Amino acid sequence: MTTLKQTPLNAAHRAMGAKMVDFGGWDMPVNYGSQIDEHHQVRKDCGMFDVCHMRVVDAKGAGVRAFLRYLLANNADKITIPGKALYSAMLRPNGGVIDDLIIYFMTEQWFRIVVNAGTADKDIAWMKEQAATHAPGLTITSRDDLAMVAIQGPNARAKVWQVLPQTKAATENLVNFQAADCGEYFVARTGYTGEDGFEVMLPKTKVEEFWYALNKAGVPPIGLGARDTLRLEAGMNLYGQDMDESVGPLESGLAWTVDLKSERDFIGKAALLANPPTKKLAGLVLLDRGVLRGHQKVVTQHGDGEITSGTFSPTLEKSIALARIPNAVQVGDTVQVEIRDKLLNAKVVKYPFARNGKGLI
Amino acid sequence: MSNPSNLKYTASHEWVKVEADGTISVGITQHAQELLGDMVFVEAPEIGRALKAKEESAVVESVKAAADVYAPVSGTVTAANGDLDASPESINSDPYGAWIFKMKPDNAADVAALLDVAAYQAVVDSEAH
Numbered sequence: 001m002t003t004l005k006q007t008p009l010n011a012a013h014r015a016m017g018a019k020m021v022d023f024g025g026w027d028m029p030v031n032y033g034s035q036i037d038e039h040h041q042v043r044k045d046c047g048m049f050d051v052c053h054m055r056v057v058d059a060k061g062a063g064v065r066a067f068l069r070y071l072l073a074n075n076a077d078k079i080t081i082p083g084k085a086l087y088s089a090m091l092r093p094n095g096g097v098i099d100d101l102i103i104y105f106m107t108e109q110w111f112r113i114v115v116n117a118g119t120a121d122k123d124i125a126w127m128k129e130q131a132a133t134h135a136p137g138l139t140i141t142s143r144d145d146l147a148m149v150a151i152q153g154p155n156a157r158a159k160v161w162q163v164l165p166q167t168k169a170a171t172e173n174l175v176n177f178q179a180a181d182c183g184e185y186f187v188a189r190t191g192y193t194g195e196d197g198f199e200v201m202l203p204k205t206k207v208e209e210f211w212y213a214l215n216k217a218g219v220p221p222i223g224l225g226a227r228d229t230l231r232l233e234a235g236m237n238l239y240g241q242d243m244d245e246s247v248g249p250l251e252s253g254l255a256w257t258v259d260l261k262s263e264r265d266f267i268g269k270a271a272l273l274a275n276p277p278t279k280k281l282a283g284l285v286l287l288d289r290g291v292l293r294g295h296q297k298v299v300t301q302h303g304d305g306e307i308t309s310g311t312f313s314p315t316l317e318k319s320i321a322l323a324r325i326p327n328a329v330q331v332g333d334t335v336q337v338e339i340r341d342k343l344l345n346a347k348v349v350k351y352p353f354a355r356n357g358k359g360l361i
Numbered sequence: 362m363s364n365p366s367n368l369k370y371t372a373s374h375e376w377v378k379v380e381a382d383g384t385i386s387v388g389i390t391q392h393a394q395e396l397l398g399d400m401v402f403v404e405a406p407e408i409g410r411a412l413k414a415k416e417e418s419a420v421v422e423s424v425k426a427a428a429d430v431y432a433p434v435s436g437t438v439t440a441a442n443g444d445l446d447a448s449p450e451s452i453n454s455d456p457y458g459a460w461i462f463k464m465k466p467d468n469a470a471d472v473a474a475l476l477d478v479a480a481y482q483a484v485v486d487s488e489a490h
Binding site: 019030031034035036225229289290291293311312314319340 | 398399401402404420422424425427446453
């Protein structure tokens with residue numbers, strides 16, 4: 001048995017009664033009690049998530065913007081206000097998705113990048129390899145000294161200001177998808193729940209104290225179970241499930257992040273132009289009784305597809321899913337999902353399914 | 362919550378209650394519901410279906426995962442708990458009250474041979490290590 005990696009909050013999770021699971025090699029809390037209660041807590045009030053397993057990477061040096069413009073499928077030129085963030089896929093030359101990530105423009109010498117836990121090592125290796133060829137003066141640094149906590153929900157920002165009053169002046173005017181560097185605390189108005197809130201990056205040595213201070217201020221911990229139902233309701237992809245290196249961004253619901261029209265060249269662009277997708281990611285709502293799950297087969301009149309993520313939506317009280325299905329299937333169509341040898345009816349819908357405390361279906 | 366001593370158990374975490382008419386009620390244990398988490402869907406076997414011992418009979422689904430419920434003994438399904446359609450979460454709040462299906466065992470002796478509470482507790486304890 002291999003030893004699971006631990007975040008600096010491992011002892012705190014256990015002290016708070018978490019049920020711990022192996023999440024991609026990390027010993028992480030899946031829930032602290034009822035996962036459904038945790039989900040509603042975030043939609044209606046606020047909760048905090050340990051996201052220390054995700055990796056912060058700093059790209060620094062002259063020409064960092066030009067490098068990111070070539071490295072990423074989304075256009076780094078879209079972010080010009082300091083602190084502004086951009087969501088992007090990072091592609092292989094064949095168009096496969098290496099990872100999805102967020103970049104923050106801080107200065108023309110410094111962009112901060114946040115990548116997924118399971119892909120961090122290969123991401124950094126790829127960035128360094130590309131930088132060596134295209135921007136040898138840049139430094140790409142994995143910030144293993146930093147921890148990250150997400151505080152999400154309509155009351156999340158107020159709770160953070162209560163605990164970190166010194167950050168309020170710099171963060172109260174942040175727009176959605178913008179961050180402020182407040183010395184030891186890097187506060188970003190981003191998240192993975194479809195609710196307002198912050199993601200706070202801070203020294204690992206301070207994260208346990210921050211976690212307990214938030215809890216004392218009335219912010220309960222939320223496990224990975226609710227994190228998954230919240231992000232799926234919000235229509236946000238999960239790397240490794242909804243996309244990976246075997247598929248491109250256009251068949252993963254990420255066309256809105258890929259800029260194919262401008263003159264700008266980027267890694268993977270030629271492959272995307274040469275291979276228009278025949279499938280797309282769509283939302284499904286189950287009409288019959290049951291629960292949609294990843295890898296279930298979707299039968300449509302235009303051919304088969306597959307569910308990439310499925311769950312029970314606590315907000316809608318119905319089962320929902322993201323599925324990769326033929327392009328010709330339209331919103332409003334009824335399709336069949338094969339569950340334990342039965343074909344159950346599901347409706348194709350436009351997602352997100354829920355955001356900002358409300359169901360959207 | 363301790364496991365009731367008047368019930369029989371299986372190593373696959375079903376509980377079995379012998380009813381006055383000789384049928385048995387089957388549910389999942391406190392340990393099983395705790396592992397699965399919030400229940401959102403229960404699919405009971407069809408009434409009249411003949412089951413073999415250890416055959417997949419019902420399916421319980423939590424937000425997290427689907428799990429099979431196995432027939433504790435061979436027999437015929439006589440009833441399904443329709444209340445669980447509307448409130449599957451009663452498996453979480455009252456695991457020993459929320460029976461999933463009833464069956465008429467082929468042999469009463471098979472039921473008597475299932476685990477008693479002490480033997481079942483030993484199974485749970487061994488999984489914790």
